[in-house]
Amino acid sequence: xxxxxxxxxxxxxxxxxxxxxxxxxxxxxxxxxxxxxxxxxxxxxxxxxxxxxxxxxxxxxxxxxxxxxxxxxxxxxxxxxxxxxxxxxxxxxxxxxxxxxxxxxxxxxxxxxxxxxxxxxxxxxxxxxxxxxxxxxxxxxxxxxxxxxxxxxxxxxxxxxxxxxxxxxxxxxxxxxxxxxxxxxxxxxxxxxxxxxxxxxxxxxxxxxxxxxxxxxxxxxxxxxxxxxxxxxxxxxxxxxxxxxxxxxxxxxxxxxxxxxxxxxxxxx
Numbered sequence: 001x002x003x004x005x006x007x008x009x010x011x012x013x014x015x016x017x018x019x020x021x022x023x024x025x026x027x028x029x030x031x032x033x034x035x036x037x038x039x040x041x042x043x044x045x046x047x048x049x050x051x052x053x054x055x056x057x058x059x060x061x062x063x064x065x066x067x068x069x070x071x072x073x074x075x076x077x078x079x080x081x082x083x084x085x086x087x088x089x090x091x092x093x094x095x096x097x098x099x100x101x102x103x104x105x106x107x108x109x110x111x112x113x114x115x116x117x118x119x120x121x122x123x124x125x126x127x128x129x130x131x132x133x134x135x136x137x138x139x140x141x142x143x144x145x146x147x148x149x150x151x152x153x154x155x156x157x158x159x160x161x162x163x164x165x166x167x168x169x170x171x172x173x174x175x176x177x178x179x180x181x182x183x184x185x186x187x188x189x190x191x192x193x194x195x196x197x198x199x200x201x202x203x204x205x206x207x208x209x210x211x212x213x214x215x216x217x218x219x220x221x222x223x224x225x226x227x228x229x230x231x232x233x234x235x236x237x238x239x240x241x242x243x244x245x246x247x248x249x250x251x252x253x254x255x256x257x258x259x260x261x262x263x264x265x266x267x268x269x
């Protein structure tokens with residue numbers, strides 16, 4: 001029963017996580033990822049600072065022990081010299097005291113030498129750790145710079161994707177119904193094209209119909225009848241078909257003058 005409950009829990013957790021990722025703003029998630037990376041880099045720098053500080057402290061302690069060691073060496077030599085001088089002068093008591101002081105200094109010297117050796121090892125280890133910490137910080141800094149550059153690139157791609165999605169949405173809206181009382185542009189275009197095609201088809205049908213041919217025949221017959229009537233009128237008027245080309249025929253004044261010249265001799269007789 002517990003395993004079944006655990007499976008259901010994992011399933012719903014994965015489902016909620018997927019739904020959240022689908023609905024989340026990529027720009028916000030990108031900012032969150034970079035903020036986390038910057039926070040990790042800050043913690044890494046703090047750790048590196050602590051390691052380097054430890055190395056610096058070890059160096060300071062080593063330098064102090066080295067100074068103490070040098071001082072003890074000087075004191076031990078001085079004690080031995082003073083003991084030797086006291087022995088030469090015949091002062092056995094002072095000679096014994098100086099020798100005791102020299103032994104005490106020698107014991108301190110031995111302990112300080114051990115401390116110096118330990119500090120040298122510590123300094124070497126801390127120096128190596130500090131170098132590794134510096135390298136880690138430098139490497140992480142480069143990675144962080146790359147992530148920042150990648151962020152700018154991803155944000156640019158995100159803006160382009162949003163613009164393309166908005167363009168696709170706008171183009172899709174042009175082909176969709178805006179409202180119940182407002183048709184889409186595609187619907188209006190289809191309607192106009194259908195009416196134009198119907199009107200064009202009707203015109204072509206009229207041009208090729210029997211009625212149109214009959215009308216042409218009747219028009220031709222009327223033209224023939226009119227020409228026949230005109231020919232009849234020309235014959236009644238004594239007009240030749242060639243003369244009809246010029247409405248004003250040959251001059252009529254000259255034929256009228258000839259009868260006048262013939263009438264003059266008749267009156268003289």
